[in-house]
Amino acid sequence: MVRLGELMMILELHRQGVSITAIARRTGRDPKTVRKYIERGIEAPAYGPRTVGRPSKLAPYLTFLRERITAFPELSAARMTREIRELGYVGAYTAVKRYLAAIRPEDGPKPYEVRFETPAGVQAQVDFARFAVDFADDPSTTRIVWLFSLVLGHSRFLFARYVLHQDLQTLLRCHMQAFEALGGVPIEILYDRMKTAVTGEDGDGHIIYNRSLLALARHYRFQPRACRPYRAKTKGKVERPFRYIREDFFLGRAFRNLEDLNVQLADWLDTVANIRVHGTTQRVVAEAFAAEQPELQALPDHRFDAVLKLERRVSHDGFVAIGGNYYSVPDRTRRVVEVQQLPDLIRILDLGNVVAEHPVLEGRKQYRIDRSHRTGGAAKRRAAGSSGVTVGRIGDYVPPRSLAIYQAIGAQLATGGRP
Numbered sequence: 107m108v109r110l111g112e113l114m115m116i117l118e119l120h121r122q123g124v125s126i127t128a129i130a131r132r133t134g135r136d137p138k139t140v141r142k143y144i145e146r147g148i149e150a151p152a153y154g155p156r157t158v159g160r161p162s163k164l165a166p167y168l169t170f171l172r173e174r175i176t177a178f179p180e181l182s183a184a185r186m187t188r189e190i191r192e193l194g195y196v197g198a199y200t201a202v203k204r205y206l207a208a209i210r211p212e213d214g215p216k217p218y219e220v221r222f223e224t225p226a227g228v229q230a231q232v233d234f235a236r237f238a239v240d241f242a243d244d245p246s247t248t249r250i251v252w253l254f255s256l257v258l259g260h261s262r263f264l265f266a267r268y269v270l271h272q273d274l275q276t277l278l279r280c281h282m283q284a285f286e287a288l289g290g291v292p293i294e295i296l297y298d299r300m301k302t303a304v305t306g307e308d309g310d311g312h313i314i315y316n317r318s319l320l321a322l323a324r325h326y327r328f329q330p331r332a333c334r335p336y337r338a339k340t341k342g343k344v345e346r347p348f349r350y351i352r353e354d355f356f357l358g359r360a361f362r363n364l365e366d367l368n369v370q371l372a373d374w375l376d377t378v379a380n381i382r383v384h385g386t387t388q389r390v391v392a393e394a395f396a397a398e399q400p401e402l403q404a405l406p407d408h409r410f411d412a413v414l415k416l417e418r419r420v421s422h423d424g425f426v427a428i429g430g431n432y433y434s435v436p437d438r439t440r441r442v443v444e445v446q447q448l449p450d451l452i453r454i455l456d457l458g459n460v461v462a463e464h465p466v467l468e469g470r471k472q473y474r475i476d477r478s479h480r481t482g483g484a485a486k487r488r489a490a491g492s493s494g495v496t497v498g499r500i501g502d503y504v505p506p507r508s509l510a511i512y513q514a515i516g517a518q519l520a521t522g523g524r525p
Contacts, residue, residue, distance in 0.1 A: 113143055114165055115205055118172075120144050122209075132208045163197030164205060171202070175209060178357040183207075184382075185354040224259035227401030230292040232256050232281075234272050234300065235348040242362045251364065254280040257347055258292065261394035262384045264347055264375060268367050270468050273429065275414065277302045278322055278449040279466065282410055285326060290402025294329040304332050318414065325410045327403055347379075354378065364468065414447040418454075424479065426462075428452055430470035435462045436479045 112133065119129045126144070130137040167190040174181060174189070183203035187195070190202070235253045254276075255266045265284040269276050277300075285291050297303040305314045313332045315323075323330050355374045361367040380391045387394065418426045420441050425432040428445055435443065439456050446453040447466075452474075454462040464474045 112204075114162055114168065115208055116140055116143055117147070118168060119208060129208075162201075163195065164201050167193065167195055168205070171205065172209060174358065175206060179210060180349075180353045181357055182350070182353040188378075225401075226260045226398040227290075227403070228293050229259040229296060230256050230294075231259060231296045232303075233298050233348070235352075237268070237352070237356060239361060239367065241364070241367075242360055244363075251367070253348065253351065254284075255347055255351070256281075256284040256288075256295075258288070258395065258398060261389075261398040262387060262391050263288070263395035263398070264379050264391070266347075266351060266371060266375065268364060268371060270364065270470070271429070272300070272302060274302045274316065274318055275429070275447055275449060275466065276468075278318060278410065281322060281326075282449055285405060288402060289399060290404060291326045291328050292402060294331050295323075296331050296333055299332055303330065322410055325406060327406075350379070411448055416445050416447070418443055418445045425473065426454055429466075431467040432471075432473045433462065433464045433467075434473075434475045434479045 116129055116133060116135075119132070120126075124132075126137050126140050129135075130140045133140070170190060170193070171186055174186060183199065183206050186206060187199045187202045195202075233255060235255065237251050237253055238248050239251055240248050249270075251268045251270060252272050253266055253268055255264065257264050265287050267280060267283065269280065303316055303319050305316055307313060315330050315332075319330060351371075355371065355378075359370065361370065380395070382391060383389065384391050384394070418428065420426055420435055420439055420443060421432075424437065424439070425434055426443060426445060428447065433452050433454065435454055435456075439461055443461070444455040444458075446455065450466055452462075452464045452466055453460055454464075462476060462479065464476070467474055
């Protein structure tokens with residue numbers, strides 16, 4: 107017998123032009139049964155002595171679900187259940203899942219996969235995924251951002267962060283942030299053959315890893331391991347979360363800028379992803395992580411501080427270009443300086459002496475200005491302090507002002523004062 111909710115689904119699919127055979131395949135019903143209820147129409151089927159069926163709890167939300175799936179076909183059933191519950195839905199998740207499965211585009215049969223599980227504390231998997239986003243603070247430009255993700259293989263605990271680059275410095279910095287968030291380090295980390303991790307193979311087919319990644323691995327005492335070529339399925343524990351994040355978090359949301367994107371992501375990780383019952387392990391992720399965390403290796407006594415050294419020329423206005431951004435140096439610095447790139451710090455040296463240190467900027471065409479670099483003397487430098495300002499950060503909105511205001515600010519900076 108077909109209940110009212112399923113009947114409405116059958117009628118809706120028929121109204122959309124789906125064939126009786128396709129409806130039968132999607133609902134698991136015999137085509138003759140589907141045809142019978144289509145011919146009967148909206149009249150509720152009878153169950154025993156009852157003549158009127160109960161109204162479906164899902165019925166008031168079918169239009170909303172259909173519109174959302176039409177706009178974002180990959181939205182997850184869990185996400186859609188949360189959204190309609192905020193609108194008052196009190197029914198079961200399975201009803202939503204069944205309805206969405208029926209109205210999504212058909213997929214062909216998928217091959218079977220062999221699953222493997224890892225012991226607690228042994229393995230994590232790391233990768234980047236590409237996302238295109240229109241930030242509300244700059245709606246005229248579609249930006250490409252990259253999602254760094256580290257997933258613990260045993261508990262499936264997920265650390266993720268959006269960044270603007272996939273370069274080596276970003277890769278190292280994201281590792282450090284992930285280890286600190288986990289409070290420990292797994293024994294090995296599995297990578298796709300990303301260029302920042304794997305540089306190639308030797309004549310015997312042995313993997314050649316980036317030297318800076320190996321230095322990071324020695325410091326945190328983990329073993330990097332590259333997955334086999336053209337076998338992305340060996341990293342399924344991190345590939346699946348990318349799809350999960352896109353469908354359950356990213357789609358259908360608005361973000362002001364990169365910072366807001368990461369704030370919303372962190373909240374979603376804390377309130378949804380890492381407290382859910384995992385579909386494969388059937389354990390609450392946070393509870394599984396609490397049991398796995400003591401098995402992780404302890405963090406080292408200090409953060410990784412290996413550097414990438416390069417030489418740069420100082421511009422006429424007192425800036426050094428590094429990674430598409432600009433960092434100030436003091437007046438009267440020599441024209442050629444040494445730059446040391448740490449995972450989260452830019453250090454600039456003149457004749458072996460450190461003359462400037464700046465936090466790494468994420469993005470491009472931004473200026474990091476230390477006020478003390480523009481005071482013109484040691485006494486004024488002490489008076490001005492060492493605080494810095496960032497100009498041109500993505501998403502910042504600068505309202506139009508009179509030129510006199512900027513002249514006044516420049517005069518105050520030149521005399522060591524604050525605007």
